[in-house]
Amino acid sequence: MDFLSHHPPSQNRVDEDDLDYSRDPHWLRSDFLVHTNKPLNAEPCLLTLVHAGDITPIDVFFKRNHGPIPDLSLDHHQIFIGLTEKCSKPDEHDSTVPGIDWQVLSMRDIMTRWPKITITATLQCAGNRRDGLAAVKEVKGVIWKSGAVSNATWSGVRLCDVLKDVAKIPEKDYHRILRDFHVSFEADDQVHEDICYGSSIPMRKAMDPLGDVILAYEMNGEPLTREHGFPIRVIVPGFIGARSVKFLQKIIIQPQESNSFFQIDHHNVDQAWDSAMSLGEMNVQCVICTPTDEEIISTTAPVTVKGYAVSGGGRGIYRVEVSVDGGQTWEPVDKIKQDPDEHSGMYWTWAIWEKTVPKITNSADIVARAYDSSGNMQPEHPIWNYRGVMNNAWSHVHVT
Amino acid sequence: MDFLSHHPPSQNRVDEDDLDYSRDPHWLRSDFLVHTNKPLNAEPCLLTLVHAGDITPIDVFFKRNHGPIPDLSLDHHQIFIGLTEKCSKPDEHDSTVPGIDWQVLSMRDIMTRWPKITITATLQCAGNRRDGLAAVKEVKGVIWKSGAVSNATWSGVRLCDVLKDVAKIPEKDYHRILRDFHVSFEADDQVHEDICYGSSIPMRKAMDPLGDVILAYEMNGEPLTREHGFPIRVIVPGFIGARSVKFLQKIIIQPQESNSFFQIDHHNVDQAWDSAMSLGEMNVQCVICTPTDEEIISTTAPVTVKGYAVSGGGRGIYRVEVSVDGGQTWEPVDKIKQDPDEHSGMYWTWAIWEKTVPKITNSADIVARAYDSSGNMQPEHPIWNYRGVMNNAWSHVHVT
Known part of the structure; x- marks a missing residue:
């Protein structure tokens, strides 16, 4: 492995007009409601969803994207894992923080070094049922009806196992990091709002032995499809769907939430409200x-x-x-x-x-x-x- | 220590008329609303509560009892800790399960063997604001207004530390016990509904390193008063008050929830509803x-x-x-x-x-x-x- 592969590739923000959607999958069931094509945001009709049963088939699962669907290679994809004590400024990106001792994993590493486990988890977009709020007053975002939710089985490795083995968390700082830090995920994709899609979860959720956060490479027993995050995505059960980052490329343990547009802006519930808390868990x-x-x-x-x-x-x-x-x-x-x-x-x-x-x-x-x-x-x-x-x-x- | 002290004392249900309230503390602030005197159930008026500030003084803290307030001895009080794999029947009491290898701790043990830690936690009765539901239709229970809630600092030892050191949880079964078992608490008191007050929490809450469940012997920096559980009580932060058992005598790790009247009957939200889930965490x-x-x-x-x-x-x-x-x-x-x-x-x-x-x-x-x-x-x-x-x-x- 050459030196360069030990650093995440740098990414740049792309103008909306320059995003290339030509390789997006084109096939979609006719009983989907398509909100936007570029990026693809579509939900199944509720009758299809509920009749499909407890486990939503892959082709019925709702589709949520922020840019073109990447066409990544199983053989060449790498996951970069690092830890930093440095707080980055709001306009800095976490992965640009210098001095991170990056650990690099291939998909083969992921698939062979840790036991494969399977969980069943429902993903729901935080914007599910946004139509009900839009009816009250104008809101920002895709006007989802009630189908931005689906349930699948996900197979992969436990994030806590990977971080324990790879992330070099100093034992003497473990409790402090568990209590105060966040695990930031960045995607290997292109979006116009930021250099990539990104999001984070509290370290305590990532490391919870009963938290079941996994890095998933299979959905309903098959390799992830491109739309659902191929070759690897995070599954954060119990949290809003936005945290289950697809096309996962970087995992950074850091003292603050992700600085990504999608974490900071996207889930601030009210412009006027200055809150230190970001949404994580779903409500009932x-x-x-x-x-x-x-x-x-x-x-x-x-x-x-x-x-x-x-x-x-x-x-x-x-x-x-x-x-x-x-x-x-x-x-x-x-x-x-x-x-x-x-x-x-x-x-x-x-x-x-x-x-x-x-x-x-x-x-x-x-x-x-x-x-x-x-x-x-x-x-x-x-x-x-x-x-x-x-x-x-x-x-x-x-x-x- | 003689042989007998290695077994919890047996307790018997007492008829309501035979409960002895003669040693209950008599003093109460005049700005309390007293719902019942025997047992003492009283809440501060809301003005007093909110003006008392963030930390509720001991004399302002709401009072919730199910029987006479025990008059226990710091020197002679013992806490019995055991683990059982046996499911007891609904009419059996957990502590009657034979074959438990009881571990016994004195208050001195508790106060010297583990570090003293302090948490600040709000206790709220699950029946707080019951008056609002009683206005809809008849309900069972003390008709609390909105003052069955208070906030205090609690000092004691972490339950997870005590259980790790004392409860002899077999390592090979640890995960299964963590996932499936409950920690049942029994009080050294007399009530007419059962042999004592009892309640349980999931093992996962008890052992959560960030769960902050403690066995408390101080409240707001002073030894617990009798009304608030002297000499020792459980504090289960984030859970309904009923789980923070006062006058703690027995801790049993067991495959099922507490069989106590107060766990099974008291928090079944609806008679018609057969649910496996018992209330634990408070709602917003x-x-x-x-x-x-x-x-x-x-x-x-x-x-x-x-x-x-x-x-x-x-x-x-x-x-x-x-x-x-x-x-x-x-x-x-x-x-x-x-x-x-x-x-x-x-x-x-x-x-x-x-x-x-x-x-x-x-x-x-x-x-x-x-x-x-x-x-x-x-x-x-x-x-x-x-x-x-x-x-x-x-x-x-x-x-x-």
């Missing part, structure tokens, strides 16, 4: 997938209402309730399925639930809401914020 | 302490609204907003203070917040709500449940 969410809103039901038989519920931080879904009178009276659902992770016992997946309600005469406002295992509930109405994130208001469908 | 909470509801404000000057906000699981308070028009429009508060724990970086304390609003003409419906760092929000209206727990609806005060 519940959505009716079928019947669909404004559906005309021709049967006189009872109607099966079906949907998903999910929460963050490994919190399980404690209860899902359905109302057929707009939220006046509630009943628990009939069926609900959610399994904890085999290794950690944490709830990283959604719960698919079902409730049969008596036949609808005239019309009905069907509503669903969930509680998680920490007693978190959903707000009745959307609570607007500038970035249009974390909308978890009660889910309504009106049927006739 | 926010209460206006001043002005008080129906207060007549005689000044024409701007009004300072002040209150507390807190969440569970170490999640910080991300934002508090106040509305003076019943929830139509919202503004962030002016001042808010919440410090993470020095050791773990987790947010175990409440945030005291303040907002000055323009002078009130005629009347106003002042509302407050909080978001936590996982984007959890509060429901607009109380969501009723049979046990009357976890009410975290928006806090309203009507002033004239």
Whole structure:
């Protein structure tokens, strides 16, 4: 390995007009709602999503991108891992910090040095259901409906194993680093807002033996597709999807959050609000997938209402309730399925639930809401914020 | 030490009429609302609570009991620690499981064998604000208003240190026990519902190096008072108060939750709901302490609204907003203070917040709500449940 390969390649911000989308995959199911083509942002229709079952097939999984989908090589891809004590300034990029003793791993290293483990985890875009907030007042971002969420199995290696073996964390500083530091991820891609897509998670999440953060190279038992991060991506279960960085190239343990545009700007919930905390874990969410809103039901038989519920931080879904009178009276659902992770016992997946309600005469406002295992509930109405994130208001469908 | 001292003393359920309250402390501040005297359940008025500041003085701290307050001896008190692989039946008590190799610690052992550490943590009864649910429909339990919450410093030893050194957890089973087991706590007291007060937490919380569960013998720098658990109690930061067992006598690592009445019955949110999950972490909470509801404000000057906000699981308070028009429009508060724990970086304390609003003409419906760092929000209206727990609806005060 020559000297140069011990340093991450330098990257430059690319003008929006210069981004090359010519090698993006073109095929897409017809039952997807495409929000933007360049970059590709598309969600499955809710009926497809819920009928696809507990594990979302790869072609049904929602697609979220910030630039052209890279076309990387399994044989040549390298992952650079480093640790720095230096706080970089807001306009500096973490990986430009000098003096990092970079460790380099090939995909072969990743696939052979650590045990392959599999977790099942739901990814949900923080902007899922942004349409509900956009209806209140203008917001920034892709106006996702309720399909920016999917559930898959992910296979790869534990990030904590890799960092323990490779990152040269001084033992005497371990506790301080665990408590205060962040693990920053940078993608091998091109975006116009920054030199690459980037994001970070607290070190404590990365190293949590029951945190199940993995570097994944397989999805549903197959090599990652390009759209979903080939050749390797992070999976941060229980966190907003933005943290599960695709096309992973750099991992930097550092004293502060990622300086990336996508960490700093993207998830500041309100421009006016100066907060030290960045969003990480998902909040409790519940959505009716079928019947669909404004559906005309021709049967006189009872109607099966079906949907998903999910929460963050490994919190399980404690209860899902359905109302057929707009939220006046509630009943628990009939069926609900959610399994904890085999290794950690944490709830990283959604719960698919079902409730049969008596036949609808005239019309009905069907509503669903969930509680998680920490007693978190959903707000009745959307609570607007500038970035249009974390909308978890009660889910309504009106049927006739 | 004689043989008998290696086994926990057996306890018996006592009829309600036979409970002896004659040695209960009698003194109570006049600004407390006393719900019941036998057992003593009392909360400070909100004005006292919030004016007392960030750290609640011992005499202002809310009082929650299930029986007479024991009068235990520092010199003679013993703590029994054991591990069992046996699942006990619902009507069996964990400590009756035979074959436990009990380890016994004196208070001197506790105070000398492990480093003394101090954490600051807010305790909140799961039934805090039960009055809001009782207004919807009848509920079981003490009808707390919004003062069943207080914040103090607690000094003692880390439960994880004690269990590592004493509990003889087989290394080969460590991961399985960490993932699946619970740590059950039993008090050296008498109650009529069961042989003693008892509760449990997941092993993963007990052993989390950033979980800060301690066995506390001091509160605000002084030995625990009898009311608050003398000579030793558990403090489980981020969890509902019920888990922070006072008058601690037994610690049992076991494959299931505590079979205690107080774990099984007390926190089942709904009789009709068969759930494997017991409540642990608190949800996000926010209460206006001043002005008080129906207060007549005689000044024409701007009004300072002040209150507390807190969440569970170490999640910080991300934002508090106040509305003076019943929830139509919202503004962030002016001042808010919440410090993470020095050791773990987790947010175990409440945030005291303040907002000055323009002078009130005629009347106003002042509302407050909080978001936590996982984007959890509060429901607009109380969501009723049979046990009357976890009410975290928006806090309203009507002033004239």
